[in-house]
Amino acid sequence: MKTKYNNAQGMELLITYSRNPSLALRNQLVELHTGLVRQVAHRISNQCTEPYEDLEQIGYLGLINAIERFNPHQGCAFSSFAIPYIRGEMLHYLRDKGSVMRIPRRWQELYNKGKKVRKQLTTSLGRTPKDQELADALQVSLEEWHECELALQNRMLVSLDSTINQNTDSTVSFGETLPDHRYQAKQSQEEDRLQLQRAMSQLEDKTKEAIECVFIKELPRKEAAKRIGMSPMTVTRHLHKGIKQLIILLESQVA
Incomplete structure (x- = not known):
């Protein structure tokens, strides 16, 4: 019986999987998101000589990769995150096979x-x-x-x-x-972003909030100070402290 997709159910399963991954849960997530793979496979099959069924099977590798890497707390839809991984697997497969793309x-x-x-x-x-x-x-x-x-x-x-x-x-x-290069660059950027998120989660709340306001939301320090409820000088101290801590945390992740 075909699984009907539900956004709330999908996100709930992704959160559960991020906390306690299991093969059974991953298979359930794959079944829930088969529509993403089929959507990309149909589009690419119209541009190449490879059978749709082969592209679909390859696309599931990209979907699994996306499930493994997705952070449900990052604030983006899983479909937007997964499609580049699915498309990338198919395009890499086509490159390896030397298949000819039919370009309109x-x-x-x-x-x-x-x-x-x-x-x-x-x-x-x-x-x-x-x-x-x-x-x-x-x-x-x-x-x-x-x-x-x-x-x-x-x-x-x-x-x-x-x-x-x-x-x-x-x-x-x-x-x-x-x-x-687009897909490879996107993958690299996604890895960097996830590493930064993991490091940010280990900072003190005020330090994290200062960095988010100034460097992510690009607010002036006076406005950031007003939002957080501290002086601009204190914001600056938190920024210096946070940057030093992030460098240490990110270096440990790379190591």
């Missing part, structure tokens, strides 16, 4: 246009544009731009000089493909 012509044109617009926005803004700003300039949704970027950055071809006929009338060479 519209995405090829959009990607090339995006590179030009990125340069223009960088010049006009004086900084690298955010993905949302880029999507707005291209007049597409943020989701479509992300999918376009991922597809074009993960085309799998046979050799550096070979070309392949797509379903459209255009060709792409292997030398034009790009590695999937």
Whole structure:
């Protein structure tokens, strides 16, 4: 019988699993979130020659990885956290197999246009544009731009000089493909964030609150002091103390 997904039930199970992991509970979480794997598998199967069923099976590895790494107290939805892991496993699988991605012509044109617009926005803004700003300039949704970027950055071809006929009338060479740095960077950032959260949880409440207000919420120290109920000078002392403690805690985690 198919399990019906419930957000509250899912989060409750994730919290329980984070406290006391077990194989039975992990299997229950996998069953509860099969829809995420199927959603990504359907999308990627439309862009490559691999069977949907193979992609789905690979996607479950990414889902399990996400379940193992998810912190239910971090304040983000599990689906947003898990999808990059699921997609990443599928794309890595496609790279290893040398499967050929079928890129819609519209995405090829959009990607090339995006590179030009990125340069223009960088010049006009004086900084690298955010993905949302880029999507707005291209007049597409943020989701479509992300999918376009991922597809074009993960085309799998046979050799550096070979070309392949797509379903459209255009060709792409292997030398034009790009590695999937986005997923790897996201994984690295997620690991760093989880390590920082674990270290932060060990600080005194006032020290933790001072760091969150000033460095995470980016509040001026006077406003942070007002919120916490202490003087700006005391906030500064907590910040210096907290940073020293975090360095020691993070170094011990790495070791």
